[in-house]
Amino acid sequence: NAGVTQTPKFQVLKTGQSMTLQCAQDMNHNSMYWYRQDPGMGLRLIYYSASEGTTDKGEVPNGYNVSRLNKREFSLRLESAAPSQTSVYFCASSDPRDRGLNEQFFGPGTRLTVL
Amino acid sequence: AQSVSQHNHHVILSEAASLELGCNYSYGGTVNLFWYVQYPGQHLQLLLKYFSGDPLVKGIKGFEAEFIKSKFSFNLRKPSVQWSDTAEYFCAASRAPGGFKTIFGAGTRLFVKA
Numbered sequence: 001n002a003g004v005t006q007t008p009k010f011q012v013l014k015t016g017q018s019m020t021l022q023c024a025q026d027m028n029h030n031s032m033y034w035y036r037q038d039p040g041m042g043l044r045l046i047y048y049s050a051s052e053g054t055t056d057k058g059e060v061p062n063g064y065n066v067s068r069l070n071k072r073e074f075s076l077r078l079e080s081a082a083p084s085q086t087s088v089y090f091c092a093s094s095d096p097r098d099r100g101l102n103e104q105f106f107g108p109g110t111r112l113t114v115l
Numbered sequence: 116a117q118s119v120s121q122h123n124h125h126v127i128l129s130e131a132a133s134l135e136l137g138c139n140y141s142y143g144g145t146v147n148l149f150w151y152v153q154y155p156g157q158h159l160q161l162l163l164k165y166f167s168g169d170p171l172v173k174g175i176k177g178f179e180a181e182f183i184k185s186k187f188s189f190n191l192r193k194p195s196v197q198w199s200d201t202a203e204y205f206c207a208a209s210r211a212p213g214g215f216k217t218i219f220g221a222g223t224r225l226f227v228k229a
Contacts, residue, residue: 031215040124042121043159044219090159106160108157
């Protein structure tokens with residue numbers, strides 16, 4: 001089991017460029033999440049997908065879009081990158097049906113710098 | 116509004132010292148509570164979790180946490196820290212049962228001096 005995988009690991013963009021962060025999980029989890037991690041602010045939820053075919057906004061969705069491609073894959077797109085989107089991005093998955101407990105499993109992260 | 120507060124942003128301890136990291140949450144209704152750890156250069160992993168039953172929960176590597184409902188707290192403890200415990204620790208909460216959104220605290224960076 002690879003768990004949760006993310007690509008790329010590092011990325012540098014210029015302001016206005018677009019890119020897609022990829023995430024896949026092999027644990028047969030229903031729910032998937034995208035977070036950003038900034039110093040002193042912990043993890044903030046960008047978007048989540050409770051189940052295949054659904055997506056919902058989290059705390060900080062502006063400037064991002066997501067696609068739940070299938071049960072395994074959940075991508076995050078930046079249409080026009082801004083320096084404020086410089087951050088480390090984590091994908092996570094969970095199965096809240098498991099004892100009603102939303103224990104999350106995280107990927108290794110993508111470090112994104114927007115110049 | 117739902118929130119999770121961690122009292123200390125940076126903690127420096129010597130090996131063998133005792134550790135207590137504070138966490139308070141503001142969340143209506145029943146909650147699940149978690150502590151996650153992020154070792155340098157690694158991704159977050161679960162340290163321990165509370166969802167029901169005994170309010171004193173034990174996790175990996177000798178960590179434990181106590182859920183005190185009346186104080187809305189879930190503090191993390193370890194009697195004797197090691198250099199390898201140097202990491203960032205995050206408290207988190209989600210609605211029970213089966214809440215999708217998890218709220219994370221800002222994190223506490225622990226540095227253990229050898």
